[in-house]
Amino acid sequence: MPLRFPVTENDHIRGNAAAAIEVVEYGDYQCPHCGRAHPMVKELQQCLGDKIKFVFRNFPLKKIHPQAREAAIATEAAALQGKYWEMHDLVFEHQRRLHNSALMEYAAQLDLDLAQFSQDIADPKLDELVEDHFIGGMRSGVNATPTFFINGEKFEQSWEDKGLLAFIKEKYGDVL
Amino acid sequence: MLTNGTTAPEFSLLSTPTQAVSLSEFRGKKVILAFYPADWSPVCGDQMALYNEMLQYFRKQNAELIGISVDGIWCHLSFSKDRNLHFPLLADFEPKGAVAKRYDVYDERTGECKRALYIIDEEGIIKWCYLSPIGINPGADGILDALDEMAAAKK
Numbered sequence: 001m002p003l004r005f006p007v008t009e010n011d012h013i014r015g016n017a018a019a020a021i022e023v024v025e026y027g028d029y030q031c032p033h034c035g036r037a038h039p040m041v042k043e044l045q046q047c048l049g050d051k052i053k054f055v056f057r058n059f060p061l062k063k064i065h066p067q068a069r070e071a072a073i074a075t076e077a078a079a080l081q082g083k084y085w086e087m088h089d090l091v092f093e094h095q096r097r098l099h100n101s102a103l104m105e106y107a108a109q110l111d112l113d114l115a116q117f118s119q120d121i122a123d124p125k126l127d128e129l130v131e132d133h134f135i136g137g138m139r140s141g142v143n144a145t146p147t148f149f150i151n152g153e154k155f156e157q158s159w160e161d162k163g164l165l166a167f168i169k170e171k172y173g174d175v176l
Numbered sequence: 177m178l179t180n181g182t183t184a185p186e187f188s189l190l191s192t193p194t195q196a197v198s199l200s201e202f203r204g205k206k207v208i209l210a211f212y213p214a215d216w217s218p219v220c221g222d223q224m225a226l227y228n229e230m231l232q233y234f235r236k237q238n239a240e241l242i243g244i245s246v247d248g249i250w251c252h253l254s255f256s257k258d259r260n261l262h263f264p265l266l267a268d269f270e271p272k273g274a275v276a277k278r279y280d281v282y283d284e285r286t287g288e289c290k291r292a293l294y295i296i297d298e299e300g301i302i303k304w305c306y307l308s309p310i311g312i313n314p315g316a317d318g319i320l321d322a323l324d325e326m327a328a329a330k331k
Contacts, residue, residue: 001315001317004317061225061226062229063228063259063260063261063262064228064259134229138316138317138320139317139320139321141314141315141316141317143226143315143316144226156312
């Protein structure tokens with residue numbers, strides 16, 4: 001199952017943008033499985049260093065995770081002030097506190113311009129951006145969160161217990 | 177699976193203890209029939225919850241979604257409430273799997289419906305179907321692609 005919409009420079013990329021191994025995650029900030037995957041993903045990046053480029057795209061399941069959309073928008077607003085990954089990490093580390101005032105706290109913690117942040121989280125463009133990620137995920141066959149795509153192909157095995165790392169080492173060992 | 181071009185078998189199943197839903201009620205709209213094994217699978221993005229997030233995109237194409245499993249009506253009500261579902265879940269409960277059998281998607285071994293999708297057009301004709309391999313939750317991409325093709329074919 002291929003990734004319908006390839007990664008572009010408009011995506012949030014962590015690591016080496018020119019790396020041979022690309023991992024895309026479609027995730028929901030309020031999803032406990034994504035929460036559990038988060039440290040695993042960080043470990044993956046620590047292990048593989050500049051051999052990997054990691055991309056996160058939003059896939060909020062709004063009807064069962066009512067704060068997921070707001071959390072996603074907050075990370076996109078932080079991105080406008082150059083602090084996307086910091087906010088991304090903070091949000092995943094505080095999944096139990098994703099209400100509006102908590103998100104404002106995280107923004108303050110990151111020294112964001114709060115007036116600008118407040119304005120941005122209300123901007124329909126960010127809502128559209130999150131929705132566009134969702135649609136892209138839908139069209140690419142994302143059927144649960146988290147869903148990973150490795151070099152454009154949907155990862156169908158289990159990501160648990162370092163499943164992603166094991167798969168990458170086996171398939172792309174020669175590149176590592 | 178039934179072949180494209182055949183008339184979708186009519187059915188009438190309970191969606192609540194007192195209300196039945198018939199396929200013929202949906203004439204004039206496309207219908208996405210999602211057969212699935214059981215309510216209450218232990219993941220956030222289970223198939224029904226996932227499709228629930230996508231209803232607006234189905235509706236943009238004049239398509240309504242119906243979920244069918246052999247679970248009883250009270251199980252469906254509970255599951256639907258828990259997942260905040262906004263589409264009907266039908267109980268193919270008595271006789272067990274009768275509708276699933278008519279659509280050739282009943283798994284005799286497990287006594288549950290297979291994971292299968294049918295898209296029925298506005299005139300009640302099956303236009304697309306998909307049987308998911310065991311254990312795989314099909315996303316919505318096949319449905320959306322098929323709806324796009326149906327829309328293009330009309331032009």
